[in-house]
Amino acid sequence: MNYIIAGLGNPGEEYINSRHNVGRMFVEDFARAKNFSAWKENGKARALSAEGKIWKEKTLLLLPEGFMNNSGKSIAPFVKSKKAAERLVVIYDDLDLPLGTLKISFNRGSGGHRGLDSIIKALKTREFTRIRIGTSSATPSGKIKKPIGEKAVISFILGKFKPKETETLKKSFKKALEAVEIIVSEKSPQLGREKAMGEVN
Secondary structure (H helix, E strand, O other): OOEEEEEOOOOOHHHOOEHHHHHHHHHHHHHHHOOOOOOEEEOOOOEEEEEEEEOOEEEEEEEEOOOHHHHHHHHHHHOOOHHHHOOEEEEEEEEEEEOOOEEEEEOOOOOOOHHHHHHHHHHOOOOOEEEEEEEEEEOOOOOEEOOOOHHHHHHHHOOEOOHHHHHHHHHHHHHHHHHHHHHHHOOOHHHHHHHHHHHHO
């Protein structure tokens, strides 16, 4: 496979439509929109995978089936080298961005996100693309209203989106879909991500 698109989240019905699961939700939506194959279980890697094409590029979608802080163990079996990691795109939630926004980055730290931290450790590299989808509330002026304290943060990220928030999230998903298409459409991963950053960030 030329590209791997991984959506982070927790498996299980209790986490469906929760803020911490936006990466997983996006990849599930992407698979439907782009007519990817049915999800296939990979027991060894503890992941679900689906195959398809974006433009003419063979692409693998991944949903880790372990919990968020073990995401790396599910992704590492599919990413065999540092060069392969450059064609990995990881999509996940970000408390530091307001709902309705997203940011693309490359070769950065985890920012305290345990799922991303797990991937960096498992792959032994930070050189892969991330699409961070905002989940925080914001004031009309755009100032983020983040929960304060560990208990409040956990309660917030595991909380469900309200119907109005889901509508805003759909707009983020549309932008993220366009970003993934741009990344994959260029001749090299570097050109793709730089073009996507220029258009989305």
